[in-house]
Amino acid sequence: MIPREILEKPYQPYGDSPTIKSYTLWSLYDEYYKELARGEIGIGGDSPVPEGYDVVLAGTGIMSTKFNVSKTQPLGIINPRASKPLEIHYYLLRNAYRLTLSNTSIRVASTIPDQKSITPQHLVVNVSGKTSILLDILGDSSRSLRSLVVEVNVEPNSILDLVVIARDTLFAPSLIVVGVRGEEYSTIKTTYYVRPGVMTRLEIKELLDGRGAEAYTRGIVVSRNNERLDNIVDLINRGADTYSHHLFTALLYGDSIVAQRGTGKIASSAVNAGVEYYSEGLIRSPNALFIGQPRLEIDTGNVRVARHAARNTHILPEQVFYLQTRGIDRMRAELMITEGFLLRGIISRYAEEVIKPLIVGELRKTINP
Amino acid sequence: MRVISGWVKPRMAGAVELSEILEHPEYMEPIPYRREIEIRGRISRSLVEEISRAKKEPEWMLRLRLRALEAFEKLPAPKWIYGIESIDLDEITTYYVKPVEKPVEDWDQLPSEIRSIYEKLGLPEFYAKYLAGLSTVLDSETVYSSMKKVLEKLGVIMIPMEEAVRKYPGLVKKYFSRIYPLMEHKFSALHYALWSGGVFVYVPKNVRVPYPIEAFFYVGSELEGQFEHTLIVADEGSELTFIEGCSAPRFKKYSFHDGMVELYAHRSSRISFITVQNWSRNIINFNNKRGVAEENAYIEWLEGSIGSKYTVTYPSTILRGEGSGTSSIVVGIANGPYIKDTGSKVIHAAPNTRSRIISKSISSRGGVNIYRGMVQVNRGARYSRSHVQCDSLILDGKSKAYTYPIIHIMDNTADVGHEATTGRINPEQLYYLQTRGLSEDQAKSLIVLGYIRDILRGLPLEYVAMLSRVIQLEFERIGGVG
Numbered sequence: 001m002i003p004r005e006i007l008e009k010p011y012q013p014y015g016d017s018p019t020i021k022s023y024t025l026w027s028l029y030d031e032y033y034k035e036l037a038r039g040e041i042g043i044g045g046d047s048p049v050p051e052g053y054d055v056v057l058a059g060t061g062i063m064s065t066k067f068n069v070s071k072t073q074p075l076g077i078i079n080p081r082a083s084k085p086l087e088i089h090y091y092l093l094r095n096a097y098r099l100t101l102s103n104t105s106i107r108v109a110s111t112i113p114d115q116k117s118i119t120p121q122h123l124v125v126n127v128s129g130k131t132s133i134l135l136d137i138l139g140d141s142s143r144s145l146r147s148l149v150v151e152v153n154v155e156p157n158s159i160l161d162l163v164v165i166a167r168d169t170l171f172a173p174s175l176i177v178v179g180v181r182g183e184e185y186s187t188i189k190t191t192y193y194v195r196p197g198v199m200t201r202l203e204i205k206e207l208l209d210g211r212g213a214e215a216y217t218r219g220i221v222v223s224r225n226n227e228r229l230d231n232i233v234d235l236i237n238r239g240a241d242t243y244s245h246h247l248f249t250a251l252l253y254g255d256s257i258v259a260q261r262g263t264g265k266i267a268s269s270a271v272n273a274g275v276e277y278y279s280e281g282l283i284r285s286p287n288a289l290f291i292g293q294p295r296l297e298i299d300t301g302n303v304r305v306a307r308h309a310a311r312n313t314h315i316l317p318e319q320v321f322y323l324q325t326r327g328i329d330r331m332r333a334e335l336m337i338t339e340g341f342l343l344r345g346i347i348s349r350y351a352e353e354v355i356k357p358l359i360v361g362e363l364r365k366t367i368n369p
Numbered sequence: 370m371r372v373i374s375g376w377v378k379p380r381m382a383g384a385v386e387l388s389e390i391l392e393h394p395e396y397m398e399p400i401p402y403r404r405e406i407e408i409r410g411r412i413s414r415s416l417v418e419e420i421s422r423a424k425k426e427p428e429w430m431l432r433l434r435l436r437a438l439e440a441f442e443k444l445p446a447p448k449w450i451y452g453i454e455s456i457d458l459d460e461i462t463t464y465y466v467k468p469v470e471k472p473v474e475d476w477d478q479l480p481s482e483i484r485s486i487y488e489k490l491g492l493p494e495f496y497a498k499y500l501a502g503l504s505t506v507l508d509s510e511t512v513y514s515s516m517k518k519v520l521e522k523l524g525v526i527m528i529p530m531e532e533a534v535r536k537y538p539g540l541v542k543k544y545f546s547r548i549y550p551l552m553e554h555k556f557s558a559l560h561y562a563l564w565s566g567g568v569f570v571y572v573p574k575n576v577r578v579p580y581p582i583e584a585f586f587y588v589g590s591e592l593e594g595q596f597e598h599t600l601i602v603a604d605e606g607s608e609l610t611f612i613e614g615c616s617a618p619r620f621k622k623y624s625f626h627d628g629m630v631e632l633y634a635h636r637s638s639r640i641s642f643i644t645v646q647n648w649s650r651n652i653i654n655f656n657n658k659r660g661v662a663e664e665n666a667y668i669e670w671l672e673g674s675i676g677s678k679y680t681v682t683y684p685s686t687i688l689r690g691e692g693s694g695t696s697s698i699v700v701g702i703a704n705g706p707y708i709k710d711t712g713s714k715v716i717h718a719a720p721n722t723r724s725r726i727i728s729k730s731i732s733s734r735g736g737v738n739i740y741r742g743m744v745q746v747n748r749g750a751r752y753s754r755s756h757v758q759c760d761s762l763i764l765d766g767k768s769k770a771y772t773y774p775i776i777h778i779m780d781n782t783a784d785v786g787h788e789a790t791t792g793r794i795n796p797e798q799l800y801y802l803q804t805r806g807l808s809e810d811q812a813k814s815l816i817v818l819g820y821i822r823d824i825l826r827g828l829p830l831e832y833v834a835m836l837s838r839v840i841q842l843e844f845e846r847i848g849g850v851g
Binding site: 019285294296303307310311312314 | 761771787788789792793
């Protein structure tokens with residue numbers, strides 16, 4: 001089913017670097033692709049349709065009672081050749097679906113079947129005015145390889161508030177890709193919260209094509225046990241006077257691995273543009289691994305600001321002591337500091353309202369299981 | 370030497386600075402000289418055997434070379450290297466020339482045509498002024514080495530690499546290719562198959578070498594490969610500063626440099642390794658550098674990368690012993706359509722280790738600077754600390770600066786940080802200086818030099834002067850900077 005020339009390709013366009021190889025479980029993806037090629041598993045399957053959502057991507061289908069959904073072609077924001085899993089996604093994809101949103105708020109869920117399969121899902125969204133989207137990616141116990149691509153085009157002078165919540169499965173690898181293109185003077189706010197699965201690959205691409213467009217990205221991760229996340233965030237400034245900003249904070253427990261990589265790029269056409277890119281990891285276990293690879297590619301000297309930083313951080317004894325002197329016990333003090341680390345700098349009130357209860361619940365469960 | 374109007378000819382009398390020696394080598398015509406043995410041909414087993422035979426090497430070295438050749442043939446070319454497609458190894462056909470039978474210890478014993486190269490470069494004066502020991506490599510081969518009485522008295526061994534292989538086989542075998550494995554990548558394998566020239570330095574226990582030791586590398590013909598190997602071992606409690614300078618005249622076609630430096634710092638020792646690289650703009654420069662630091666040892670790299678068409682170099686340190694440390698200071702200048710792919714790598718493999726990497730780059734006239742670095746803190750390297758700082762300055766709209774850092778943290782007590790900025794000259798700073806009566810060019814000069822000099826604070830005077838002078842000379846070419 002999948003041609004041999006695709007199956008034999010490396011996972012990265014520049015070959016599989018030793019760093020990427022060291023933490024990515026390619027063999028899990030391969031297991032699925034080979035089983036599909038041998039006809040042992042299928043594509044999609046019956047998937048749950050949870051309540052409380054306006055649109056549900058269930059398996060390879062889509063359903064909505066509130067919005068018009070039509071079949072369409074991919075937008076082209078995401079390059080099909082960027083990685084082998086993406087190439088296979090485009091190869092297996094039969095239908096992409098389009099949503100057109102204007103001055104509205106929408107809740108979208110993605111579900112996949114429980115049985116072993118590969119489930120390609122592709123959603124194209126056109127946004128105008130002031131719009132908020134919640135994309136809830138569900139899959140706690142699924143054995144299907146999720147291959148989800150969401151492409152969003154934000155029209156001139158529009159504002160998009162996008163919140164992505166991914167609670168991935170521990171029984172199958174996944175590929176989640178979100179690409180957003182901003183036209184002139186648009187503003188994109190993307191907040192994502194991930195609880196990784198056994199191998200989650202999450203790619204976010206912000207493409208600022210229009211003059212004066214701005215993108216703010218905020219990523220939050222809590223990982224435990226043997227969970228693995230490969231998070232790639234690319235901020236591409238192609239229009240003049242554009243600005244993009246990314247802040248990522250991860251909390252690591254157990255034997256988990258979190259890699260945060262990506263590029264802040266200012267193309268030669270992006271005169272007077274700016275990019276800032278920050279990644280931080282708080283490691284709470286001697287066996288966890290944090291990898292930071294924030295990159296800068298600046299193709300012009302006419303740059304407003306270009307900066308990046310990556311570090312690991314600690315709960316300082318001074319911070320805990322200060323809170324203890326105020327009557328807060330040690331465990332509660334550590335919880336407060338961790339919450340502050342994860343929740344700082346959230347870029348929209350909507351995102352805070354949605355994500356904060358999830359993170360607080362996750363932390364309480366982790367610290368007081 | 371042909372002197373282009375407007376450029377300063379190196380002085381032949383009085384004090385000569387290395388900056389002058391390294392000044393604009395592309396404006397020198399190649400100087401003809403006698404070559405007693407010259408091996409030509411494509412990379413093959415017979416070529417490797419011929420090199421080994423000509424050098425009268427022991428069997429183990431030939432076996433190592435052949436193993437490396439096999440690895441070179443098997444390993445893929447690293448795809449991530451920018452511009453690698455422009456290197457055609459089949460074009461390079463000259464691998465080894467030996468202008469004199471044996472390195473001499475007295476300057477006057479050198480053949481006159483070779484001496485004239487160094488006289489034109491101003492080396493004798495420099496040697497007289499600064500250096501305790503000096504070794505120069507001409508077309509891959511060490512032709513002249515000198516060791517002052519003071520080094521002999523201290524028991525320091527400093528001899529050409531080939532001589533060390535024959536004279537101290539046990540000592541060389543213990544370290545050679547143990548720090549930088551031949552299987553690391555295609556070009557390290559190539560280096561081990563074809564290495565020729567270079568210096569071996571051994572500093573005995575508790576000896577502090579009072580003067581910097583200098584090596585000067587010179588590529589003398591086009592389509593030539595230079596593969597010198599430098600191995601420095603600092604025994605317990607010893608200290609050493611080693612400076613290498615690199616230069617070449619202008620060629621119509623390119624030449625290829627694939628050198629290697631291995632440093633081994635035993636307990637509580639310290640090695641400072643300084644490179645001022647100003648190859649001509651036809652040289653493709655791969656430089657493989659790695660050090661191992663044992664308990665409480667310290668390795669310091671200073672890399673001034675100014676010349677060459679294309680440079681790939683990442684000085685690396687493995688902090689193997691508790692309390693060991695390293696610092697890398699990398700200055701990359703891409704002035705014109707050239708690529709500098711530089712950076713540094715550190716592996717923290719023991720507790721309480723510390724590292725610092727500072728990279729400063731300037732891109733102008735279409736130049737590309739790439740910083741590529743890695744800091745890895747292994748499990749069990751408790752309370753290790755690392756700080757990486759990369760600053761890039763782009764002077765015009767068509768130049769580029771890329772930063773590719775990697776941080777691997779496997780220990781939750783580690784403290785690791787990386788920060789990078791890319792910017793242009795601030796118009797407000799320019800305006801301020803212009804209101805003080807400086808022209809725009811003079812103001813730019815001051816800002817660029819301030820940007821570079823910032824990292825040279827605290828370094829020994831002689832190489833601050835040397836490096837900043839070379840940089841000044843380089844930026845005189847972009848209209849007043851310097």
